[in-house]
Amino acid sequence: MQASRARLFKEYKEVQREKVADPDIQLVCDDTNIFKWTALIKGPSETPFEGGIFQLAFAVPEQYPLQPPQVRFLTKIFHPNVHFKTGEICLDILKNAWSPAWTLQSVCRAIIALMAHPEPDSPLNCDSG
Amino acid sequence: MVSDSITRASAHAVPNTGGRDLGKKKRARSAKLKQCKLDVRREQWLSQGAMKNKDCKEEQNSVVKAGKERSNNRSFGNLEMRPRGGQIDGSIHHHHHHHDSDVESNSPNSLTSSVLESNYSETTFTSSSSSSSGGCCSGNITEDEEGGGDDGCLDDWEAVADALAADEKPKNTCPESPPEHEPIAQTVFPQETAIGSDQVENLNPPYSRVIPKASGNGHAWRPDDAFRPQSLPNLANQLSLPNSNRKHYSCGGVPWAYNGVVPSSCPICYEDLDFTDTSFLPCLCGFRLCLFCHNRIMEEDGRCPGCRKPYEHEPVEAETSVHGGSLTFRLPRSCSMITRS
Numbered sequence: 424m425q426a427s428r429a430r431l432f433k434e435y436k437e438v439q440r441e442k443v444a445d446p447d448i449q450l451v452c453d454d455t456n457i458f459k460w461t462a463l464i465k466g467p468s469e470t471p472f473e474g475g476i477f478q479l480a481f482a483v484p485e486q487y488p489l490q491p492p493q494v495r496f497l498t499k500i501f502h503p504n505v506h507f508k509t510g511e512i513c514l515d516i517l518k519n520a521w522s523p524a525w526t527l528q529s530v531c532r533a534i535i536a537l538m539a540h541p542e543p544d545s546p547l548n549c550d551s552g
Numbered sequence: 553m554v555s556d557s558i559t560r561a562s563a564h565a566v567p568n569t570g571g572r573d574l575g576k577k578k579r580a581r582s583a584k585l586k587q588c589k590l591d592v593r594r595e596q597w598l599s600q601g602a603m604k605n606k607d608c609k610e611e612q613n614s615v616v617k618a619g620k621e622r623s624n625n626r627s628f629g630n631l632e633m634r635p636r637g638g639q640i641d642g643s644i645h646h647h648h649h650h651h652d653s654d655v656e657s658n659s660p661n662s663l664t665s666s667v668l669e670s671n672y673s674e675t676t677f678t679s680s681s682s683s684s685s686g687g688c689c690s691g692n693i694t695e696d697e698e699g700g701g702d703d704g705c706l707d708d709w710e711a712v713a714d715a716l717a718a719d720e721k722p723k724n725t726c727p728e729s730p731p732e733h734e735p736i737a738q739t740v741f742p743q744e745t746a747i748g749s750d751q752v753e754n755l756n757p758p759y760s761r762v763i764p765k766a767s768g769n770g771h772a773w774r775p776d777d778a779f780r781p782q783s784l785p786n787l788a789n790q791l792s793l794p795n796s797n798r799k800h801y802s803c804g805g806v807p808w809a810y811n812g813v814v815p816s817s818c819p820i821c822y823e824d825l826d827f828t829d830t831s832f833l834p835c836l837c838g839f840r841l842c843l844f845c846h847n848r849i850m851e852e853d854g855r856c857p858g859c860r861k862p863y864e865h866e867p868v869e870a871e872t873s874v875h876g877g878s879l880t881f882r883l884p885r886s887c888s889m890i891t892r893s
Contacts, residue, residue: 426821426848433822488820489852523820523849524839524857 427487431457434526441528448531458483462531467539472500479534481527491521494530503541503548513547818842820857834863
């Protein structure tokens with residue numbers, strides 16, 4: 424648990440440092456709980472999501488980074504790999520393909536990539552396929 | 553040969569008003585840089601071989617004579633140059649004509665002409681490169697013109713050393729050209745310095761002779777030059793590499809695959825790696841992490857964070873330390889990884 428806290432703190436500092444470098448991602452930590460994060464990501468260009476800003480909620484387990492963070496969309500999004508009601512995301516790196524080398528920032532990038540390139544093979548929202 | 557050339561470079565690259573001591577200081581670093589730049593230039597010459605311009609050769613005979621006359625006027629550089637003079641023998645013949653046209657017909661700072669002529673001039677140098685490199689072995693010819701050409705060449709190497717070693721302090725003699733372009737331009741055309749000096753003034757300091765023409769004619773490729781081969785290394789990229797390596801943990805993909813680069817901190821816990829950690833390479837993929845994180849991972853699923861393959865060389869140890877079922881627990885995961893990706 425102490426390790427996850429230390430790591431999240433380092434990530435927080437990293438996010439502050441790289442805030443300008445990646446304007447598509449705004450990663451904010453909860454004021455009182457470092458295990459709760461919120462991210463605002465811009466919809467990738469040349470997709471139906473272009474121009475939109477989507478809010479993500481991160482729930483980081485205490486075993487982080489050995490266990491992946493739980494991420495879901497707070498903003499309603501119509502996407503084959505996102506549950507329309509709960510916002511749950513079907514993304515391999517959030518499940519069995521997670522690696523401790525990933526960070527919350529890189530998870531955001533992966534989600535942006537998923538928005539641009541849906542994977543119809545693992546649908547959570549069959550209607551949007 | 554290297555030591556010879558360096559000695560002369562230091563003796564003659566410094567302005568004539570003095571500065572021999574300065575030249576001596578620069579010997580050591582110019583030796584290394586010279587070798588590096590030689591390799592780079594050789595690569596450029598080779599890559600440029602396909603673009604030969606035949607027009608250049610027609611003028612050669614007439615211009616060689618002019619070059620001889622001019623370089624005979626140069627007295628100060630010849631005495632020490634003789635033993636190695638043959639090195640530039642071929643290249644001088646190839647270049648006098650071309651350079652003359654440059655200087656006389658174009659203003660040194662005209663950028664429009666420089667792009668066109670970069671193609672033109674580089675092609676001439678492909679022929680001269682072979683002769684100059686071959687001359688390094690023998691170096692017996694002691695004509696005056698070659699001494700002058702050699703002098704110009706060594707001036708260039710000195711300028712290269714200056715530009716590379718002290719790129720943060722801009723040279724006061726050449727404010728108009730960035731340091732990474734200018735040395736390349738000078739190394740391509742050593743002879744132009746000799747000729748240019750003859751036209752302008754014989755006893756000018758080397759820098760003032762070299763730099764305006766090199767920057768103006770632009771014989772080497774600029775980073776945005778259309779003729780620049782893609783395969784050439786970009787100096788700016790090379791310089792920025794160490795910085796990008798520092799951010800290895802924040803990148804997606806497989807950033808740890810940078811060859812031979814040991815991260816300064818553990819990508820998992822972000823703690824600094826100590827000596828034991830840096831010498832610890834648990835996986836063939838090259839992903840490094842601290843022993844503490846490695847131990848924690850072995851207690852959990854035992855897969856390398858870099859390649860997501862199970863750690864191989866410590867399965868027995870992990871089995872004994874963890875529960876008996878961990879092996880059966882681990883195998884299905886690794887199988888699923890393979891089928892998925």
